[in-house]
Amino acid sequence: MPHVPSPDPLLASDPLPGTPHEAEPRRRDFLFLATGAFGVVGTIAALVPLFAQLTPDASTIAAGGPIDIDLKGIQPGQMIIARWRSRPIFIIRRTPSLLKTLQSPELVALLSDPFSRVNQQPDYAANWHRSIKPDYGVLVGICTHLGCIPEFFPNPSATTPTGDWLGGYFCPCHGSKYDLAGRVFRGVPAPYNLPVPPYRFVSDTMLRIGENPEGSTYDLDDIVQL
Amino acid sequence: MSGQPIYVPKSGLAKWFETRLPLFGFLHHSFVAIPNPRNLNYWWTFGGILAFMLGFQIATGVVLAMHYTPDSKLAFLSVEHIMRDVNYGWLLRYAHANGASMFFAVVYIHMLRGLYYGSYKAPREVLWILGVIIYLLMMATGFLGYTLPWGQMSFWGATVITSLFGAIPLVGSTITTWLWGGYAVDNATLNRFYALHYLLPFMILGVVFLHIWALHVVGSNNPLGVEKKTEKDTLPFHPYFTAKDGFALVVFLIVFAWFVFYIPSYLGDADNYIQANPLQTPAEIVPEWYYLPYYAILRSIPSKILGVTALFSAILLFAFLPWLDRSPVRSASFRPLYRIFFWLFVATVVGLGYIGANRPEGAYVIAGRILTICYFSFFLIVLPLLPLIEKTKPLPASIADAVLGRPARPSLNPGHSSASEVR
Ligand code: HEM
Ligand code: FES
Numbered sequence: 122m123p124h125v126p127s128p129d130p131l132l133a134s135d136p137l138p139g140t141p142h143e144a145e146p147r148r149r150d151f152l153f154l155a156t157g158a159f160g161v162v163g164t165i166a167a168l169v170p171l172f173a174q175l176t177p178d179a180s181t182i183a184a185g186g187p188i189d190i191d192l193k194g195i196q197p198g199q200m201i202i203a204r205w206r207s208r209p210i211f212i213i214r215r216t217p218s219l220l221k222t223l224q225s226p227e228l229v230a231l232l233s234d235p236f237s238r239v240n241q242q243p244d245y246a247a248n249w250h251r252s253i254k255p256d257y258g259v260l261v262g263i264c265t266h267l268g269c270i271p272e273f274f275p276n277p278s279a280t281t282p283t284g285d286w287l288g289g290y291f292c293p294c295h296g297s298k299y300d301l302a303g304r305v306f307r308g309v310p311a312p313y314n315l316p317v318p319p320y321r322f323v324s325d326t327m328l329r330i331g332e333n334p335e336g337s338t339y340d341l342d343d344i345v346q347l
Numbered sequence: 348m349s350g351q352p353i354y355v356p357k358s359g360l361a362k363w364f365e366t367r368l369p370l371f372g373f374l375h376h377s378f379v380a381i382p383n384p385r386n387l388n389y390w391w392t393f394g395g396i397l398a399f400m401l402g403f404q405i406a407t408g409v410v411l412a413m414h415y416t417p418d419s420k421l422a423f424l425s426v427e428h429i430m431r432d433v434n435y436g437w438l439l440r441y442a443h444a445n446g447a448s449m450f451f452a453v454v455y456i457h458m459l460r461g462l463y464y465g466s467y468k469a470p471r472e473v474l475w476i477l478g479v480i481i482y483l484l485m486m487a488t489g490f491l492g493y494t495l496p497w498g499q500m501s502f503w504g505a506t507v508i509t510s511l512f513g514a515i516p517l518v519g520s521t522i523t524t525w526l527w528g529g530y531a532v533d534n535a536t537l538n539r540f541y542a543l544h545y546l547l548p549f550m551i552l553g554v555v556f557l558h559i560w561a562l563h564v565v566g567s568n569n570p571l572g573v574e575k576k577t578e579k580d581t582l583p584f585h586p587y588f589t590a591k592d593g594f595a596l597v598v599f600l601i602v603f604a605w606f607v608f609y610i611p612s613y614l615g616d617a618d619n620y621i622q623a624n625p626l627q628t629p630a631e632i633v634p635e636w637y638y639l640p641y642y643a644i645l646r647s648i649p650s651k652i653l654g655v656t657a658l659f660s661a662i663l664l665f666a667f668l669p670w671l672d673r674s675p676v677r678s679a680s681f682r683p684l685y686r687i688f689f690w691l692f693v694a695t696v697v698g699l700g701y702i703g704a705n706r707p708e709g710a711y712v713i714a715g716r717i718l719t720i721c722y723f724s725f726f727l728i729v730l731p732l733l734p735l736i737e738k739t740k741p742l743p744a745s746i747a748d749a750v751l752g753r754p755a756r757p758s759l760n761p762g763h764s765s766a767s768e769v770r
Contacts, residue, residue: 175539176525178528204626206530209626263531267510267651272628293632294628296708311651347520
């Protein structure tokens with residue numbers, strides 16, 4: 122449609138097709154733009170619920186509240202897997218000898234982020250053992266590569282699961298390796314250390330997953346990658 | 348019987364209908380009269396088989412859906428129920444599961460045919476890209492379908508593949524949560540995957556319609572890669588190509604039936620008969636065979652973000668073929684060097700598939716990396732640069748010249764001469 126500006130757009134009337142005034146389609150232009158704008162805004166508004174319904178629903182979020190774990194049953198060197206927010210949570214009771222390995226220079230030299238510089242844990246676990254108390258490690262058991270559950274091989278071995286194994290977690294899917302503090306090895310596909318969930322000790326033998334110690338506002342959504 | 352040039356409605360009712368909706372005229376034009384290059388070989392029959400397989404998957408899928416329950420507690424049991432209790436349920440499920448494999452086998456042959464004979468070159472770029480879109484939708488559909496039985500491979504395959512999106516910087520975990528509808532793959536995920544698995548085949552149907560439309564605008568390529576010029580170069584679709592396609596379909600169905608009735612679980616994974624357990628990863632996660640080459644590429648790269656990027660680019664490169672291949676000659680029959688690289692490429696893909704099925708250890712890792720480089724080199728180095736050094740063989744003046752000998756012998760050119768106009 123040829124666009125010839127009318128001297129006074131507000132006064133321009135909508136002519137019938139074929140009449141001499143057709144060259145001044147101001148009113149139709151206005152209606153066209155207004156309808157178009159309304160259509161665009163309306164479509165976007167309609168898409169919001171269509172996309173939002175895919176996000177976790179209220180019942181899923183409600184079921185993600187804190188859980189308590191009794192530590193009395195875990196023997197030294199043993200690990201249990203709890204389930205919190207559909208995710209496996211590793212709770213390992215580390216013996217003094219396992220803790221010593223965590224500090225050995227031989228191991229540290231093989232790690233990609235030995236000092237927990239990348240934000241994969243709360244401040245209260247940003248230490249060499251990546252936990253509140255050295256004896257208890259608490260980790261989200263999801264490989265930071267593509268989400269498999271790493272397997273627990275606590276003891277050193279020359280062959281299993283791979284050669285010169287120092288003890289730790291091995292992911293069966295694409296061969297990523299972690300130590301018993303969830304620190305990832307260099308040269309494996311997983312990019313980051315295993316995440317540490319928010320947790321605190323309710324008593325000496327009772328652990329609460331999903332709640333921080335007083336003063337911390339840590340949330341799993343804040344970390345670099347689950 | 349043989350191809351009439353135009354559809355002429357005979358009965359009064361047909362005439363009445365045709366003036367209101369010229370449907371039969373359209374079908375007649377598209378599938379009876381349309382002139383095809385007379386030299387199409389059996390590699391050109393796979394498109395028809397694909398159309399058949401899409402209908403087949405939709406038919407078996409809809410009846411499976413009448414017995415399947417998309418609930419994380421019941422899905423596995425409902426598939427067992429289909430296998431044991433539903434009348435002919437075992438047949439329908441085996442047909443659908445193996446049908447997916449056959450569908451992919453056929454689409455791979457169909458795509459390699461295009462690669463060998465240069466069918467993606469002008470003027471068939473849009474036709475080719477529509478094909479790549481169909482392929483992408485098929486991969487999504489197959490993946491979504493494979494989660495439905497909710498076995499161990501279903502669950503962990505879904506976890507690994509959705510986690511690929513977690514590699515996207517900054518928004519990765521928001522996207523995965525959105526895909527899952529929860530903190531991990533769970534009931535909400537299964538439900539939406541089921542809805543989408545039902546939907547996507549119908550979207551494929553829509554794109555197939557566009558694909559065939561585009562085909563009928565530009566016409567089929569042929570083994571010589573020389574455009575048809577006169578009517579002597581062509582034969583009407585019916586009965587010549589309906590017969591050829593029909594025969595190929597029957598042979599294909601024999602192979603398909605052999606899988607369904609004799610080795611129905613050969614292409615499946617035994618782990619998928621163990622119900623999904625979110626707390627235990629199977630010893631080895633292997634996708635369905637048709638994804639293995641890409642899976643090998645993903646695993647060959649010891650960096651998450653680069654591995655995921657390589658995986659997606661490996662697939663998307665197909666869409667750019669019309670512009671990556673710079674040779675003006677279509678058919679590999681006249682490109683002696685390209686023919687060698689084509690077969691090397693096929694070997695690379697098969698090799699990657701083999702590596703994808705094995706644990707990523709030792710020699711497999713090295714071989715995987717070398718073949719990944721070969722894969723990308725084919726697209727990014729060989730295709731653009733080969734025409735600079737390749738001396739192509741002379742092309743025949745026309746299809747009829749090459750096929751019928753010069754000059755074309757009229758006796759071999761069937762006599763519905765006015766039959767088909769040539770575009
Ligand atoms: C493009 C076409 C399709 C492909 C490639 C495809 C692929 C698949 C695959 C690979 C499976 C898993 C089979 C197994 O291991 O048991 C599956 C399952 C299933 N599909 Fe499809 N499908 C297609 C179309 C459809 C359609 C149109 C429906 C209809 C609604 C459907 C409904 C189902 C159902 C209910 C299951 C679960 C039962 C089972 O596991 O056998 N599919 N599909
Ligand atoms: S998911 Fe653990 S190594 Fe890939």
